[in-house]
Amino acid sequence: MARNPSIQIGPLRENELEEAGRIVRMAFGTFLGLPNPLEFMGDRDFLTPRWRSRNTVVLAAREDGRLLGSNAITRWGSFGFFGPLTVSPDCWSRGVAQQLLSATMKVFSRWRVRHSGLFTFASSPKHVGLYQKFGYWPGSLTALMKRTPQPPAWTLKSGVKVPVLLSALSDREKSQAIGACAKLTSSMEKGLDLGEEIRAVLKQRIGEVPLVYGQRSLDAFAVCMNGPGSEGGANTCYVKFAAARGGPGSGERFDRLLDAIEALALARGAELEAGVSLACDDPFHRMRSRGYRMTALGIAMQRPRGEGFNRPGNYVLGDWR
Missing domain, CATH: 3.40.630.30 (Gcn5-related N-acetyltransferase (GNAT))
Incomplete structure (x- = not known):
């Protein structure tokens, strides 16, 4: 046209x-x-x-x-x-x-x-066709998942560090933590960095960032939106992005991340919502085993064509809405 x-x-x-x-x-x-x-x-x-x-x-x-x-x-x-x-x-x-x-x-x-993406209706040829005109190609389905956390949301095992909320740290500690988040995401895709997204959450007070540490480094983190004027609103803890460090033990690190997210939602009296690519099959199955239910399916489209960081072996959440 x-x-x-x-x-x-x-x-x-x-x-x-x-x-x-x-x-x-x-x-x-x-x-x-x-x-x-x-x-x-x-x-x-x-x-x-x-x-x-x-x-x-x-x-x-x-x-x-x-x-x-x-x-x-x-x-x-x-x-x-x-x-x-x-x-x-x-x-x-x-x-x-x-x-x-x-x-x-x-x-x-x-x-x-390096690449870009979008989330759209998988059942709409009109939407998919429009984005294909601009070089975007449909990939795996993305499931929107919800769960109402029930107490106890998580239990602390011996030798495991307690999750930390970014807002509770000093300015110096916040800067170090945001740098650690960038290092973790860059291991999934070179240059992937949510630093400015995280800073916006803190500055606008529209959510929280749970941090899960291992013995020597950051194991996982999540960007959660909740509260009046936020993407989650007053009653939803919306996980806009979350990632756990890869390698041996990544599934267990992802479970600890879900524990931390659920504890945050429980404390705020909010329902949990998160998107997960079905290309990341183990995270999806782990969420289902916890009682998360699928409420909708969309499709991720990317340019250039490829999996990006939503691929098997990565423990990542996000739906790009």
């Missing part, structure tokens, strides 16, 4: 956040056939916290001053992903999403990311 010159793409302005959030709810709620589309996701906010984060750019599509849609583009070091990409339902099939995507590809090029 040819570019529509009346539609202009540029950064989303702060005074447009409320309307952009309304469009996000209306677009997803309409597509999913909800009786009241604006009730989609309840009090959860997938846009405002990202707009306030240093590692995210939010693009807007406008026509004659009217906001038509938006797209959030996030950078985790050498990896980038985008979404939610939404357009007001009365503007569907006008090429708005394609123009937002063209501008998104320029952002990724400027960032020089």
Whole structure:
């Protein structure tokens, strides 16, 4: 579809956040056939916290001053992903999403990311086909999993260190811990770094980062979103990303990470939600054995085509919504 010159793409302005959030709810709620589309996701906010984060750019599509849609583009070091990409339902099939995507590809090029990805509806040929036009290829399914933690959420074994919350550390210790997180993720994919994502969580007070240490190094960590104005909202502890160090004993380290995440959710009185790629089969099976239930299936699409860090042998959580 040819570019529509009346539609202009540029950064989303702060005074447009409320309307952009309304469009996000209306677009997803309409597509999913909800009786009241604006009730989609309840009090959860997938846009405002990202707009306030240093590692995210939010693009807007406008026509004659009217906001038509938006797209959030996030950078985790050498990896980038985008979404939610939404357009007001009365503007569907006008090429708005394609123009937002063209501008998104320029952002990724400027960032020089090694690869990028997205999460979309596996059952929608229209969505999959749109992203294929921009070089994205569907990979493994991603399961959205939920669990209500029950006491006791975890038990401490002899000789095992107690999990630590990043917010409880001194500034110097926080800096060291964030560096250790980057070292762990870079072992899964060169340059993968959630440092700015973690700093945004602390600065905005929209969640917590549980840290699981072994005898000599960081074994695992998770970026959990919870609280008013967060991606999890007041009642959900949303695990946006989590990873356990690979190698011998990785399954046990992942179990300890789940223990720490569940303890956090239990303390906050929240339901747990996490996405896991079905390419990471052992993490999926370990979650199922704990009582996690699948609530939805989506598909990860990546450019260039490949597994990225969601591959067998990696103990990682995340869904790129």
